[in-house]
Amino acid sequence: MSKEFREFLRKVGSGTHTSKSLTRQEAERATVMMLQGEATPAQIGAFMIAHRIKRPTSDELAGMLDAYKFLGAKVAAIATDKRVLVLGLPYDGRSKTAPINPATAIVLAAAGIPVLMHGGDRMPTKEGLPLIEIWHELGLNWQSLELAQVQQNLEQHHLGFVYLPKHFPLAQSIVPYREQIGKRPPFATIELMWSPYQGQQLIVSGFVHPPTETNIREAFAKHGITEFATVKGWEGSIDLPRSRTAIIGINRGDRFERLTLSARNYGFSSEDPAIADASEIAAKIISALKNEPSEYLNSVLWNCGFYLWLYGLHGDITEEIAYAQEIISSGAALQKLEDLRG
Template identity: 30%
Template sequence: MLMSDILKEVGRGKRGARDLTYEEARAAATAIINGDASQAQIGAFLMAQRIKMESVDELKAFVDVLRSSAFRSPVSEGLDCAGPYDGRTTTFMATLATAFLLASAGLPVTLHGTAPLPPKWGVTLPDVLREMGVDTTEAPERLASSARSIEYGGVKFVPAEASCPPLGRLRPIREELGLRTILNTAEKLIDYSESPYLVFGVFHNTVFDRMAQLIQRLEYRKALIVQGPQGSEDVYIDRPTRTYRIDGGEAKLHVIDPEAYGLDTPLPSAKDTVWSASDQLQITEQVLRGEAHPAFVNQVMLSGAVRLELAGRVDSVEEGIYTCKALLDSGKPWHLYCHWRVSALAVRC
């Protein structure tokens, strides 16, 4: 099916457009991701999909084609943390500190991301790594397959545009559009470590059902869709967090309330406070050293406990909280972070 024919189907406006079949969507995704579609066609398709709203078949087609274009390396029994590639602007990125906590508990974690993208243009994981002195922006041709990711002690970071080059090629048109597109969802599900467990952040609860159907079809063993701060996979610490838990082919709404675990804590900063990459790194390190405001420590502990329970490493969230607190008190996550940072700097030299 030609791209021009596909555009006729999705570009008839809110009422006239129809969802593509999986095969049609895969043809469109292949043309876009392989560079066979023109810039005008790519822009038209992305805008038409935004107006129509993507179906599960269309999303899965884009995920499948991106996966086929990516360098993926399995990590046994690990957890994939799929946060927003457009970053964070006014909230703490708890998932980075949580990764070192989880790895200290024996659960391998994969993080991934790119330089900031629209619509938020927020601080992303590569921005924070750059604050550490770790450059993740090398051109893909300079990265040998074994060095596409930074991995040490159970924490793996994947620079997405190096490990899935089509994402880099599509960046200019996404920046020009300045809007959320189907790629904002699909890129987070490439699953670079072929993980059996997933935590996936969403911004609006209206997408819960659709994302649950998609993730069920992607055949993760267990997954948690989280309506976290700024569409992230982190849980709130000052109010309940809505989640969808996917387990055994079923998806169920589950609300995680920090008050139920005695962890609800007011945040120390105003909601409109802008976080820089330096701020993110500073608080991450303070949490791992046990020196941060209790709200941030508790947010990391609760996020960690929920993820440990999801992956079957503890029998309950309560047990997970005790486990996370003991680990933080021991200093093990901080020491792992220090060694990981040294390893990452050595890899990039």
């Protein structure tokens, strides 16, 4: 048993009236101790559930992010003056709506925008459809790549994927606790914020609850991260919905802007594609990249239009939607998938 960790646990787990938040330095140390197995399983589980009940502060998230940056996978900067778009999505996948972001990433890559994604296998407690299964059905075996190969894909093909079990096994080692405690721990928020990339970047973090977004913004500020966006997408993802207004936050330098977008204002219906298994989602992606009309393709165009605009290729989302359509119609997006398959 770690006596040092016990003090952290006593601090956050003392109850509604007497518990205290950790400092940034304490949160970093506690996270390192959990990731490296210095804390006992009983202590780790107790800390996760106590912290879940207390709710993490922005200082604590900043400290946890310090630990992830210190111990986590690192993708070297690529030879480009472009920012890498880093997409922070929930690792526990989707259970209601079809993931759009793999198709979005392919189209963005075809437009010359480098995109880095990260995630793992099916994750407790939700056990939703993870991205890795979709990529596998698309013929891309991200699981077997070394980090140097991830960096090479990002540089040559503008798309890379960091796979948690292989590239950050210390974080993978605490995944079973999610099932045992039956709740998402604060690490689920860190996964939305963490970036393995070591160069110039633009981070996009999905969120569900407004207090989570506030904490993400404040923790990013403590890290000096000034180029990021927050998206209240489907199931905490960065996928813009069509059936409701998308709520987005964009931070550039010292300026934060709130944006609300309705797909109807851009000519799309309010229908969101429903979840399916990985093979069916992969088939929908290929169909969309072939420019075969479908509601899935409409969601791809809607999302690509926004992210092309966010990245700054053109000045208007309507122009970007037309540009995304051009990329798909020309066959460039489908060719990008073929290039990635090698």
